[in-house]
Amino acid sequence: MEGELIRKIISSKSKTFLAFCFSFLFGVASLSFVNQKFFETQIFIIFLVCLFALGFFWKKQAAQFFILAAIFFLFGMMRINFAIPEHDVNSLSFYNDKKQSITGFIAGEPDIRQDAVHYIVEAKNIRVQNAWQPVTGKVAVKMPLYPRYSYGQNITLDCKLKTATPIEDFHYEKYLATQRVWSVCEAAHIQVEPGMSSNPLLRVLFSFKAKCAENISRLWHEPYASFVAGVLYGYRGGLGTLSNDFNRTGVTHIVAVSGFNITIIASVFSATLLYLLVPRKKAFWIVSFAILLFVLFTGASGSAVRAAIMALLVLISRQLGRTSRMDNVLLLTVALMSFSNPFTLMWDVGFQLSFLSTCGLVYLTPHLQKYFSRVPTFLNLQESLTATLAAMIFTLPLILFQFGRFSVVAIFVNILVVPAVSFIMAFGFATLLSSFLYWPLAKVFAFFTYLILEYVVSIVRFFSNLSWAAVSIPLPLWGMILLYILLIYLIIKRSERDKFFSLSPSERR
Incomplete structure (x- = not known):
């Protein structure tokens, strides 16, 4: 059985590539808990030379596969080892x-x-x-x-x-x-x-952002000004008690620069354009350009770039029309991000939420759509519902592990709130743009934005005031791992079942 599995992996370039990416990531993860250099670099180099030599002289295909996997594992260890600074007088x-x-x-x-x-x-x-x-x-x-x-x-x-x-x-x-x-x-x-x-360039961007913050504070009072700033570029100050309300209702992501937020908003925005009969290809480029503007507007911070990449992966998967093509792209992206900054893999919760929400939107959304086929497509309600649920299901085990809080009302609040956030983004951006061109027009846009903001804040505060809105459910590491194994197993089984029933009767035999 194990030998057959190895042969299947070796015979498939795609599966071999996935195995090597996983090996590199396991190598990075293995030293992520260490605060000082674990090995001297010379030891790594000698070990790698030995492995290369062993792979060259050992002609068995299975042996070469395991040797190469070990080499990628060592590369991962080396990368995080290099990232830890030398403890000398120059540091x-x-x-x-x-x-x-x-x-x-x-x-x-x-x-x-x-x-x-x-x-x-x-x-x-x-x-x-x-x-x-x-x-x-x-x-x-x-x-x-x-x-x-x-x-x-x-x-x-x-x-x-x-x-x-x-x-x-x-x-x-x-x-x-x-x-x-x-x-x-x-x-x-x-x-x-x-x-x-x-x-x-960054100095100009940050100066422009400061001017935008000044205009926002003139157009809305708190906490609405900070709410708009949070939606537009991830500002977290000034929300006051509203920040705790967001936590209790599970909608903190709407005011954070994260893949969870950007992927959902991008998905809803893209589906809205399609609903308005914009061709799929044009919608893809419009949303991609909007994401690029968002990254520049936030100052091209690491979290914004990572979140934008994850959102673009979701759009690409839908443009291709096949999630099966996304396995290598998604894992390669994670490997490249981990190579760029190896500490993000295990210690950047924002990165982890971005990756998991992307997985949910790519792999789980197609299965959920079948259960919500009767939900009306008016105002893109069906797409908003399935995208939000997919992202929430995939991120829930991590949220329970990291924060130990489960929002009982999160699903309902997200369904009611997330579609409105894309309109806050659109009207907020229009308000901000017009504030530099014609102030009276900006005040008109600000009024309509305020109505949407008031709707969202009222929903959030109403559900947050419920005594049972959030409960404490600490989840240990092993519990989180088991939940993700179960989730992956169910998705694979469902995919295999859908593939089986898509075959003709003669092909099923």
Whole structure:
């Protein structure tokens, strides 16, 4: 049985490719829990040379397959090993647990929250024994809301460097590792220095975004202004108690830059264009261009790019009309993303939700559509319902494992809310665009957007106020794995059954 399975994999280029991608990902995952270099690079190189030699001299096809799989596994281990910084005097993390003076610049868009602003600072030099010496690395800094600092500003930072540690069940140090940050700053003092050290294009984008935020705050009051900003570019500050309402009703994704949000919105937008008799090919390019604009508008952050790629994969699968072609593309995309940033595979929840929601939309939606064939297509209700359910089912085990909260009303609220979000996006974008062209027209668009916002907020608050809206259901790792194995098994069995019944009577025999 096992030998037959191996032969099937070896005889299929597609299955062999999948096996090697899985091997690489397992290699990355195997060292994702390590905080320091596990092996010296030389050992990896020697091991790889031995494996290549073994594969060259051992002519049995099955043996070569396992050797190549082992090589890809080692490549995965090497990639994450390289991503962990060297612990020497040239690395900023070497000086953790000491009070330091650092020169550098603000390396990303400030993350503005309700009570503070989080900055990522790229270090250039550090003062050691009253002398400045070059250093590489990033540090996370939490500062008060004011004074505000902007992307690219050169600064001198005085603080105590520390190594990040877990916060209760949250692996904060791993979250920072996904941003290639290995130090945090306590009791920080920032002094702005002359000049800028930034990407000119990003500086223009962030400046434009700041102007957009200013216009949004003039057109709507809170929490509606933050709601629109969240839908348009993932802003999370200013929602106040509405943020908890979103959590309890399972619709946090609508104000987050994630594949869960973008894939659903893209699917609904695409289906709406088809409903309006826009040709499928034109609809595909229109939605793809809209996703590209969204990525640029958010500043092309890593999370936005990953989410956009996942959304585009869903559109491509529907354009091709065959989900079977998506297996290699989807897994290759995950492997390439993990190669680019190996810490995202195990520690970036946003990346995991993006991948799983994409899987749900690609593999589960076709099966769900058969059960909702009687749902009216008016206002694209059928597509919205199936897409939302598919994404929710595929992400539920991960959500229970990561957050331990199950929203009893999530399905109902998402069905009522998600179709409206695409209209908030469309009207919000029209409002923002017209605010730069003709302010009175922007106020007209803002009024219609407000009506949709009020509808969504009313639905969310009504269901959130129910005492049983959300319940605590912690799910252990083994439970999550079992649920996904069961889900994959059911989809495979259903696909095989559908394939069988699609054959003619003579072919079934």
